[in-house]
Amino acid sequence: MTASERSGGRDALPGDGRLFRIGKVADMFNVSLGTLRHYERCGLLEPEYIDPRTGYRYYGAKQFEVLNTIRYLRVLDMPLTQIAEFLHNRDVHVIEDKLVAQKALIERKQHELEMVQRKIDHRLERLRDAEQSEFDVIRVVRQPACRIVWIRDSPKVDSYLGLEYSIRKLEQHQKDSLVFLGKVGVGIDKESLEQGGYADYGLVFLLLDDEDEYEGDTVALPETDCVRIRFRGSHGDAPDRYRELIWYTAEQGLDITGFSREIALIDEGLTSDPAQFVTEICIPVR
Structure with missing residues (x-):
């Protein structure tokens, strides 16, 4: 008996080993259940199947590919709204434009952080000089x-x-x-x-x-x-x-x-x- 069966349920949809319940998917992708539910509410990641009796959500390879895309773009700090626009209009030129825009945004943030770092350095220099x-x-x-x-x-x-x-x-x-x-x-x-x-x-x-x-x-x-x-x-x-x-x-x-x-x-x-x-x-x- 598997751990899933001992817990009173199955990770995979009965009769179809290609679909997995939300908890299993969360474990596989190292994300929280709340994150997967949030993606669903935002229209980013719809389950492949929802059991009408239990409400259990099941995901398959199609959702895995979408989830991989979401995770990749989130690593690049792209907002969910921008990710949603791409997922609803998948095109190489669309993603290219969004990546270029995101790169420019990151460069601006880097510049701002460098300025903050210099300000902190100046403040520490003055503070230490004052103490001495x-x-x-x-x-x-x-x-x-x-x-x-x-x-x-x-x-x-x-x-x-x-x-x-x-x-x-x-x-x-x-x-x-x-x-x-x-x-x-x-x-x-x-x-x-x-x-x-x-x-x-x-x-x-x-x-x-x-x-x-x-x-x-x-x-x-x-x-x-x-x-x-x-x-x-x-x-x-x-x-x-x-x-x-x-x-x-x-x-x-x-x-x-x-x-x-x-x-x-x-x-x-x-x-x-x-x-x-x-x-x-x-x-x-x-």
């Missing part, structure tokens, strides 16, 4: 050229949430979200810095990665020398650091050449522990 910072030490560093988008704004920087309204304005009319944690900064213009306005933020900017596509005006900042300090804390702790930076520039005979670039490299968006916050202030100098 030398804190409360002023250095003259060479800042690489970068690309930003910015708006004139006077945000309240008592917490990172104070920048949310400005961020939303920067993101307006963009098809993709561009804001990643650690890329939004605030700035104080040269005149305010020279006059001691160390809390007079007048602009909010978004630092763009090379692969970011921004629909609107962007500004290319050239490579430049900056006085830089990194400290444990947030924007609210910045005024005292600005005083140190301005004193240092005067002592070293340096001239301020532009607006400050203040970025919270690690803040509430990444950790709930204020002891881990890291903020960077750079002021371009000559």
